[in-house]
Amino acid sequence: MTKITSIRTRVWHWTGPTVPPRGNFCTNASDALYEKGDAMSSFRFHQWLTVEVECDDGTVGIGNAALAPTVVKKAIDDWYAPLVIGEDPFDYAYIWEKMYRRTHAWGRKGIGMTAISAIDIAIWDAMGKLTGKPVFKLLGGRTKEKIPVYYSKLYARDIAAMQAEAEEAMTHGYTAYKSRFGYGPKDGMPGMRENLKRVEALREVIGWDNDLMLECYMGWTLDYAKRMLPKLAKYEPRWLEEPVIADDVAGYAELNAMNIVPISGGEHEFSVMGCADLLRRGAVSVLQYDTNRVGGITAAQKINAIAEAFQVPVIPHAGQMHNYHLSMANANCPIAEYFPVFDVEVGNELFYYIFEGDPEAKDGFLQLDDDMPGLGISISDRHLHNFRIEE
Ligand SMILES: O=C(O)[C@H](O)[C@H](O)[C@@H](O)CO
Numbered sequence: 001m002t003k004i005t006s007i008r009t010r011v012w013h014w015t016g017p018t019v020p021p022r023g024n025f026c027t028n029a030s031d032a033l034y035e036k037g038d039a040m041s042s043f044r045f046h047q048w049l050t051v052e053v054e055c056d057d058g059t060v061g062i063g064n065a066a067l068a069p070t071v072v073k074k075a076i077d078d079w080y081a082p083l084v085i086g087e088d089p090f091d092y093a094y095i096w097e098k099m100y101r102r103t104h105a106w107g108r109k110g111i112g113m114t115a116i117s118a119i120d121i122a123i124w125d126a127m128g129k130l131t132g133k134p135v136f137k138l139l140g141g142r143t144k145e146k147i148p149v150y151y152s153k154l155y156a157r158d159i160a161a162m163q164a165e166a167e168e169a170m171t172h173g174y175t176a177y178k179s180r181f182g183y184g185p186k187d188g189m190p191g192m193r194e195n196l197k198r199v200e201a202l203r204e205v206i207g208w209d210n211d212l213m214l215e216c217y218m219g220w221t222l223d224y225a226k227r228m229l230p231k232l233a234k235y236e237p238r239w240l241e242e243p244v245i246a247d248d249v250a251g252y253a254e255l256n257a258m259n260i261v262p263i264s265g266g267e268h269e270f271s272v273m274g275c276a277d278l279l280r281r282g283a284v285s286v287l288q289y290d291t292n293r294v295g296g297i298t299a300a301q302k303i304n305a306i307a308e309a310f311q312v313p314v315i316p317h318a319g320q321m322h323n324y325h326l327s328m329a330n331a332n333c334p335i336a337e338y339f340p341v342f343d344v345e346v347g348n349e350l351f352y353y354i355f356e357g358d359p360e361a362k363d364g365f366l367q368l369d370d371d372m373p374g375l376g377i378s379i380s381d382r383h384l385h386n387f388r389i390e391e
């Protein structure tokens, strides 16, 4: 029997250069407030948590978390690691339930479930390494020759710059593009026009044979979204993402039931139960949990089965290997999100500066290696000079 002997947590604080924040960059939940200064500040992730689960034969599985890394680190060090050390990693379902139930009073969403996710991902990486199999081969194997990806950036800014970015992305063969709205309820009718002008401008560049997805990042309200949907319909978006805050599940369901534009969400939902509730209530037409938030690979795979029963496709939030392996192993995961490598801005791109092994998209697809055990990533020292590491 294999045993887990230690869990090492490190917070990687980015100290390198970052792209300065811009106004109307991306609507977000703080936009509802009378906000002085940078409303987007609490939605930038310039830190990341790595979790290394070591087994008694020296095998180390790597997990990660992007949400509130310093707090998640403390939760793991103080509460979760003692529950997991001494267990057999192949008892991953038992370990998951133990972490979930022993901290159920406070850990079923947010910080706790993010901690569970990071440990669970590390356990699956360890199991892959211990069996000599890529994680996707432990989940269901290769359901796709290669994974189609969508280009995910196009934050709101001046129209010429957005069109230039889309034109450049087009040269890489993507057939799907996600853009972010910069305006919401506080910007009134003029803001609606600004939003619509940018959608129009992107359609001019990518044409009508490519998918266009539109992201609100929780920055609109139900009222505003109901007014915008009929105006957006003619641009045929594949989905409208996170129009309202994650707690407004009824709002999601009302917008989705309008059947004007498919509503997507889930990246701020946690646990099997949380995602099952979104599906049961018809809240989303596309489910977008993130494996490093929702409960790790153990929970994500259960959610995939439930989503398949509802025939709701799962397109996890973010690229990154913990999501790619699930996309490869599930026919109900049609495409994956892909953040192009770029200067540190929002923070989704930090993954590339901490890890080695994440595949690069080519001609709108990415590939996983049948012979690469585990997740296929390692912790890199290429950019150590740009990080302060908190052990
Ligand atoms: O869907 C996404 O990629 C997320 O919402 C991103 O983190 C981003 O849009 C927020 O800045």
Ligand SMILES: [Mg+2]
Residues within 6 Å of the ligand: 215, 217, 241, 242, 267, 317
């Ligand atoms: Mg999103």
